Amino acid sequence: MITDPSALNAGGLRSQWLAGYQPQLRISEIGKLAAIGDGIAWIEGLPSAAMDQILRFENGSEALVFHLGSKRIGAILLGQEEGLAAGAAAHLTGRRLDIGVGDGFLGRVVDPLGNPLDGGPQPKFTRRRALEVPSPPITARDFVRRPLLSGSKMVDTMIPIGKGQRQLIIGDAGTGKSSLAMDTIIAQKGRDVLCVYVLISQKRSAVVATIETLRQAGVLDISCVVVAEATTTPGLKFLAPFAGCALAEEWMWGGRDVLVVYDDLTTHARAYRELSLLLRRPPGREAYPGDIFYLHARLLERSTCLASRYGSGSMTALPIVETEQGEIAAYIPTNLISITDGQIYLDPALYARGFLPAIDITRSVSRIGGKAQLPAIKAEAGRMKLDFLQFLELEVFTRFGSRLEAGVDAKIQRGRLLRELLKQERLAPLSPEQHLAWLVAYNEGAFDALAGEAVQGRLARLLHQAAAGGPGLAAGRDAWRDAVAGWLQEACDEPPA
Incomplete structure (x- = not known):
């Protein structure tokens, strides 16, 4: 039955509408x-x-x-x-509030409502998804078994991340949290993992720099960037991570692997506090509303690994939280630590000393990722991690200037060598084969006689050889030991640059 008279002509269609019209009580709220x-x-x-x-x-x-x-x-x-x-x-x-979802958002920059911010047309989508939905039930979830490679030496070897895990990145301002998340996104190139980067209350210059970095690295076409700038309203800042999560969920339920970065949830919590105070809600601790824990819990609980009967998709979350003067026990950081499956702590003291990425291994942990770590890397990294932890304990004694036993001094020298090997430049993620190559070389003592720049030079040549080809991750340790020995011999035979 036609019910809209404005859409009808003055002729027969209008009479048709009048013939079908039925008088009745119509109530609407205004x-x-x-x-x-x-x-x-x-x-x-x-x-x-x-x-x-x-x-x-x-x-x-x-x-x-x-x-x-x-x-x-x-x-x-x-x-x-x-x-x-x-x-x-x-x-x-x-x-209810929803957003368009689908592959049309790949390579695009949008606001929390799905509107384009990159000057392009409206992203094409086939369906819409609500921003807030219940997290997947326990019966739909599976164990975390597959690794999500970050390309970072310290993360992939000592604090591994699995697909479907929620790993917190925590540290003071300016310690490289966003850089670590960016490197992880770049490492997904060619690995069939889609990415969503949510920027909350960031300056426009930082937003532009992030987008340009992703474009130059060649990963913008597998990513979607959701932006709520610092100048926007607190309501849109509050909605930004939920919009990014909705976009990622569409791909997860479609059987695909997704990485979503929330940069950062400290500013998100502040936006929610501002919003709550404007709405005259009762303030609680540090003026945050009483449901601030539930706010982030219901967001991060949506990240999981789905069971095979639901498509085996996964959503891995890397929330970022900022601390002040290294206070890891502050209100919002402790909330997020209790929600997530581990944390990567970046220490400002290590950053000031030039140890990059400035990850403090003693305060970082992955409660799940070790179960998803590649077996070959896990076997080699176990020996290396033990050496590094022993070195961190023994290094304290060198501050007193006392004479050390020969065995202790050897461990300290080997630990300093390992710290030099763990340094890594930004935007230079490593492949699993490269990780395995330098781990085998270190465990076999191939770098023991080197120091300073000689270590980095030999390591760079080794990684170049490993990237060109190797025995494969399924090969035994003997095959990798022989391959690494051959590569190092070639590096020694090369004339110095």
Whole structure:
């Protein structure tokens, strides 16, 4: 039956509509915009409004219901058209907030509502997905068994990450947290892993630099960047990680592997605190609302590895959190540590000494990734990690200037060599074969007689040889030992540059 008379001609169609018209009582709620400011709208009326429901104002602006009061409801402005002012009529739409999803978002930069920010057309999508949905049930989850390679020597050998894991990156400002996450995304090139990078309350210069780095590394076409700039409203900053998670979930439920980076959840928590205070919610510890833990728990719990009957897809989360003066026991960091499956701690003291990436292995842990580590790397890394931990304990004695036993001094020298080997430049992720090559060379003592720049030179040539080809990860240790010995001999025979 045709119900819209405005779409009909003045002839027979109008008479057809009149013939089918049935008089009946029609009731609709109309609210009134009472106040607006700081990205928040207060609406009177609309007694049937529900949480997370979208409202539409008479000028086309939309808002998301976020607070239900006895006399007013508070809403987050999603889009503010010109002319929106107090007194405007508001209507319920019956819709919940969702975002377009699909492969059309690969290579694109969008805002939390899915609108393009890169100057291109609207991304093509076949369906839409709600920003907030329940996390997968326990019956749909599987054990973490497959490694997600980061390309970092320290991470892949001592703090491994598995597909479906939630690994926190934590440290002070300026210690390289975003760089480590960027390297991990670059390491996914050619590994059939899609990436979502969520930038929350970042400066435009930082956003542009991030996008350009991904483009130059050749991984922007397998990535989607969700941006909520520092100048945007707290409501859009709050929605940004949920939008990125919705995009990643679509690929995960489609049987694909996804890596999502939340950079960072400290600013996300501050945006949520600002939003809650604007909505006059009761403040709690450090003025954060009482549900701040639930906010991040319901976000990160959506990252998992699905069982085979659900497609075996996975979503690996790398949330980033910032500490102040190394205070790892602060409110938001401890919340996230308790939610995630491990953390990578970047120490400002190591960063100041030039040890990059500045990962403090004594405060970092992966509670799951070791079960997904490649067997060949796991076997070699076990010996190396023990040497490094012993060295960190023994190095304390060198500060007193006392004479050490020969065995202790040898361990310290070997530990210093290992620390030199673990240094790594930005944007230079290694393959598993390269990891295995330098691990075998170290465990066989191939670098013991070298020091300083000679170590880095020999290591660079070894990694170049390993990248060109090797026995393969399935080969035995003897095959790798022979291959590494041959590569090192070739490096020794080369004339110095």
